[in-house]
Amino acid sequence: MAKLWAGRTDAALNQAADDFNASIRFDSRMYRQDIAGSLAHAEMLGKTGILPAGDVAAIQNGLRGILADLESGALAVDPSSEDIHMFVEAELTRRIGEAGKRLHTARSRNDQVATDLRLYLRERTETILEKTRALAEALLEQAAQHAETILPGYTHLQRAQPVTFGHHLLAYCSMLLRDMGRMRGAAKRMNQSPLGACALAGTTYPIDRQMTAALLGFDVPCANSLDAVSDRDFCAELCAAWSILMMHLSRLSEEILLWSSWEFHFITLDDAFTTGSSIMPQKKNSDMAELARGKTGRVYGDLMGTLTMLKGLPLAYDKDMQEDKEAAFDAADTVEACLTVLAPMVATWTAHPAAMRRAAENGFMGATDCADYLTRQGVPFRTAYKITGQIVRECIERGVTLETLPLEAYQSFSPLFGEDIYAAISLDACVARRTSEGGTAPDSVRRQIKAMKELLENA
């Protein structure tokens, strides 16, 4: 397609150079935002008297027609265009003639692309926020069903203390709530209008940046025109928020994979979220959880690519910045896809409380509570800790558990042990006593669910 910027040169590009330069392949997905930005810009040019009303009407009708035809499929984006901005402007001029050539008055592609990208990512962030909310709700729902289901809590992937499954799932809700906060914060900072910064220095035309900002739903115009066209903090910030979100999804995926293995058998995934093997007839694999874990690396890559691309750039716009879009788009697509599959996967799994309990019964997880039992009778904690360690060793030598070690054996370590030690170290008692704020007791879990539901409503 002929270059709108031909003039200084005849713009007869080497084919490879032209292909290399073009961004239409990936920026055409911003066509709605590009047209919205142009509609607002034209409106402002009319209101300020920079363009006559007749031209503005022709431009706006033309732009609406282009939008309708792109939506209906009557018009396709020309892949030989340099970018979406050039395509829309050229198509407008093809449709309405001279007036189309006036649209770019007091505007540059530099403020145009920065505006389009903010509008586009604003929309994507809203969708991702809603999908994050859906996953958090699925986790909350499972947590409510399993406020009393006991399973081993781990540190170093070694059985540590019994916890409730609900409590464990709520940990992920807490992470997702922070992720939502990070996205909201980034979206808020992004919501400033670059339009009217023009190429870099502003313009001599009497434009109204407040007006275009308001028309496009931005909070305010960006304060500095050089910053407005060179700032891509919002890409980095969103990719960072999405990277952290992916890190959480990856940890959840890893646990889903562990829990659904035969070794744990804590949950069974619904068949709709598993695959088979081409050779091993017995297999039921959790590919989707693995992919979510694997795709985390892509989003980190998008973040690192963006930060590295920006780090050496002099003000203001540099063409390097065209690289911002593929990274941000890939990150948004990846995060959205992972959330879309994880939320129903969590909502439909079947938990196996009996298997969880069996796992919790082995592993001496009542040991801390055994030590606390002595401590409550005046033994210093460190001493009680040591006695209990010796008792665990005795259990291992005898091949029994803390629950089945005879009382005389306990008493050979300390005369303070009585029959009530068994109640003190029972799994249910260990869990039920941890009523501290944020703790694992069913009552505490129910309080957390209530609080997180409220937080989620306002997130």
Ligand code: ARG
């Ligand atoms: N396609 C370009 C980009 O994505 C649009 C801005 C081009 N500006 C320029 N001065 N060449 O960054």
